[in-house]
Amino acid sequence: MIITEKGLIKINSYNEIVNLDEYQKFNCVLFTKSFFLENITKISSQKKNGLLLNSDDKIEDISQHIIIFSLINVRFLNFKDGRPFSIARDLREIFSYKNEIRASGQILPDQLIFLLKCGFNSVEIDKTKKDTWLNIFKTDSRQDYQR
Amino acid sequence: MYRYDEFDSKLVINRVKQFTKQIKRRISGDLTEDEFKPLRLMNGLYLQLHAYMLRVAIPYGELSSKQLKMLAYISKKYDRGYGHFTTRQNIQFNWPKLIDIPKILRNLAKVEMHAIQTSGNCIRNVTADHLAGLLPEEIEDPRPWCEIIRKWSTFHPEFSFLPRKFKIAVIGCNEDRAGILVHDIGIKIIKRKEIGFQIFVGGGQGRSPFIAKKISDFVSKKNLLTYLEAILNIYNSLGRRDNIYKARIKILVNELGIEHFKKLVEDRFKLLKQKKTALKGIEIDKIKNYFKLPSLETVGKINPEFPKNxxxxxxxxxxxxxxxxxxxxxxxxxxxxxxxxxxxxxxxxxxxxxxxxxxxxxxxxxxxxxxxxxxxxxxxxxxxxxxxxxxxITLATPNIGLLTDSICCPGMDYCALATARSIPIAQKITNFFEAKKKQDEIGPLKIKISGCINACGHHHVGNIGILGLDKNGQEFYQITLGGSSKENASIGKIIGSSFSSSEIIPAIDKILDVYLEKRDNKNQTFIQTLEQIGLKPFQEALYDNN
CATH class of the missing domain: 3.30.70 (Alpha-Beta Plaits)
Structure with missing residues (x-):
């Protein structure tokens, strides 16, 4: 389940895959950076390709390929580890990535507004916490000093 | 001084509302203590040895009478009748109840105050020279720059979950009264063809003390925030997160080396250079207007006759x-x-x-x-x-800069991290040396006392530093000599084995006797004397019992 930047709750349509057979099977796929680098020639632009990054993954070495991804999903290893905020900002501001950026992993609902401000479009959420996320989306202030 | 506009007021009130809801979620169990911790810390709320502690921000140390009266009200109503001013120009309340925190924050908001980012792994309250705007030799008042940095760093979406806390200080004179070289980033206003900034990075105290290194000799006013953003971005991406004691930027700068770190920052800065953080002259002027001197009238008599006292x-x-x-x-x-x-x-x-x-x-x-x-x-x-x-009202103790004007952390009287008490040592020093009248003869001297290795009492940069330790349940105190947080910043050197709480005052007294005996003249400072004679005469006086 995901919450979008418009405050909508949707089903996550990406299938996390680990090998090429699975890659062939689904049209909407999510794979790690190492899977991508190993199978770079077999990635089809006909599919919806989602790249899964961890907090500690670097993006410089795949920056020339990012146009192929319809989604980049950055997985928080821990909500206290703020590297994904910088990853999203870099994707937007340094690498001009225009498609969807999603946050997943261990995130607090209280981080939602910061995520959206850094360029994330959606967040994978625990469905039991749906109401907290929606409430924070509606009530947390978006006011800030940054440009 | 700075006055909130409608935007600032709304921002603070929204934050109080948000934190009030977070407290409710904590009480209901929706947030675990582990999840709540970074949220409460970003609102200045610590869990200490006996109770919660609330640290209220006093941006760059500037307070109005109205604000101080509110702090008095809060001390009386929600605490035990007093507050504690800190080395980062803030104030702490040591005994508030969790349930009262929203009320305290609402009261603070009424006088344009808050506790935002006084704690947690984010950019903390920016500090400045406390004599900003008051001295003829100043190049430019640092306070408007602190305010500009305060705004930029408040609720920064990218830099609110850094590897560790992050402290910035700004000065506008050559003399450093803010300890910029022991900050994560130290900023010194300088004049070249135009006025701009020298930037220092990676200073800090704690268990691994470092003096900050110069990363840029000149950053223009327009580019200040962009440059800071480049440093913070590199730190957020590369700072260590595997070990809390190695997570400060000083460790990253030291591990990479300043040249490598500088290259990463400069490359990043080039990428950001034309981006949105560039400051416009009109924005800078608007902030500067808040910091004009009040209209001081010319006073006729400048050498009045005072009563003999x-x-x-x-x-x-x-x-x-x-x-x-x-x-x-x-x-x-x-x-x-x-x-x-x-x-x-x-x-x-x-x-x-x-x-x-x-x-x-x-x-x-x-x-x-x-x-x-x-x-x-x-x-x-x-x-x-x-x-x-x-x-x-007991506020005229004539000891500014003298040895009884020591910096001291709360120590084991309040702090959960402390390994020894520090306040009683400071008080013993005051009582002993005031009685002996020795401090007037000694002149300016900095004694700094920390109750544990985290060094909140800045012992590393005390001319005489005292560090409280625990040895099998007994309080012991280690002495360092030669530290300074001034423009010639240095980390003090350990003189030898530590002293028990009953031995520490006589030991300090012996050190001062050596200084008084060995200094060439009254104007030779403790640091100068130490540089001249080395540690040995002090060690002999302290340890040579044979």
């Missing part, structure tokens, strides 16, 4: 400085009297001081990095009157 004369000598406007003095209010722990002030003192500042100093007060206060603009002709009032 030795206590007043001593106070005049140690606790006042020349103001850049003729006819005025800067008054330093010592919070290091023998009756109170260093930096503590009770609510009655707060009210009286607020009233005094209202009457004599345009309602302005400042907090210093050395845990004292400043009343910035006192007419020379009012000095005797001001002294009488301060003296009546």
């Amino acid at each position: 030795p206590n007043f004369e001593k106070w005049l000598k140690f606790n006042t400085l020349n103001h850049k406007v003729k006819g005025y003095k800067i008054v330093l209010v010592s919070l290091k009297s023998k009756n109170y722990p260093p930096g503590d002030m009770d609510y009655k003192q707060m009210i009286h001081l607020a009233e005094l500042a209202e009457k004599y100093s345009f309602g302005e007060i400042r907090v210093t990095h050395e845990q004292n206060l400043v009343i910035p603009h006192i007419k020379i002709t009012d000095l005797f009157e001001v002294w009488k009032i301060l003296d009546s």
